[in-house]
Amino acid sequence: MALEHAILVSLLERPGSGYELARRFDRSIGRFWTATHQQIYRVLRRMEADGWVRAEEVAQDGRPDKKVYSAAQPGRDALAAWLREPVEPETVRHELAVRIRAAAFDDPAALIPEVERHREGHAALLARYLLGERRDFPDAGTPGTLDAGQRLQHVVLRGGIEYERMTIAWLDDVLATLRELAEGR
């Protein structure tokens, strides 16, 4: 279970309230770790009880109060210890692959619109990634212009870009196969 650690990383990069964290998880962090606001609130309370994070009540006018969390030293220590633990095998949940194999027992053509929708989603995400890369890392080729945090964020982003490119190419392969099967009879 690494939600605690994902939250810690996010809070180290910038402090924020539970609500703000939930929105970050909907965007950037959520690309490699998803979480709902319920999970985040629950874990934040536990982390505060364990001393991993500190909370500061902030009154706002016209808005409900918010609790701004920031990472505390015990949290940093826990993160460092976690980094030295072995990575547990990831649980995979690739629904589309299940569906593609399921299509053999039904009409393969029925899957085509869904795969097309999927492909569009990945293409849009790739475009967003490339935009973000040009914005945040315009001169990544020049050595010495980026600090460690930025270089690590960039290498994770490059992974996302390559993943999307690969996925789009594969979905084209899937679509070609499905269309051939649909025409074949």
Place this chain on the structure above:
Amino acid sequence: MALEHAILVSLLERPGSGYELARRFDRSIGRFWTATHQQIYRVLRRMEADGWVRAEEVAQDGRPDKKVYSAAQPGRDALAAWLREPVEPETVRHELAVRIRAAAFDDPAALIPEVERHREGHAALLARYLLGERRDFPDAGTPGTLDAGQRLQHVVLRGGIEYERMTIAWLDDVLATLRELAEGR
């Protein structure tokens, strides 16, 4: 929740007991949908109650009896209906990416052995995929030699192969970055 559907696909491809299904999930199917034997037994009982699968008690000598399940018509219908539903957004859990960003707040070099271990695991998996491809689809280039089920299994396998290739290349990128950061100070 698509465990029911993954089990249905597996049973349509070949009937089997809960235990056999658990072992399939450890291997082929488990590459895109993981499940423990406890989950499988629980879901199988529910599916039997719903009429999605039929069970047949098989006595064995020297072994405990086993219940061999096979997909029933209501299960096929449910699968066909599921194929027409929109794909729900997948929940991503990419622990390594979280760790890489976490490394910015600790010693990046501490992550190198774990990433190397990860890379070896993916390289081994790629080798297994390629072996399986040569064994199961030796003349995929010749049209007309494969039926729909085989062609769909093959396109899923090609996805796995491309995913592993991409991941290995990315992990090399990650390792190069981590090593530069470790040498840089």
Place this chain on the structure above:
DNA sequence: CTTGCCTATGCAATTCGTTGCATAGCAGGA
């Protein structure tokens, strides 16, 4: 003026997933 959305947090209920343990006979190696 009202409908809906955004910020901000939380309770409650349910389902899902994991872990530990139990049974029980058989096969193979130390």
Place this chain on the structure above:
DNA sequence: TCCTGCTATGCAACGAATTGCATAGGCAAG
């Protein structure tokens, strides 16, 4: 001989995740 591991199923307990709902004021569009 003892120990480990495989087949085959299952109970019990716990923890994690999801879903629905609630509060509550503000802001903007129709």
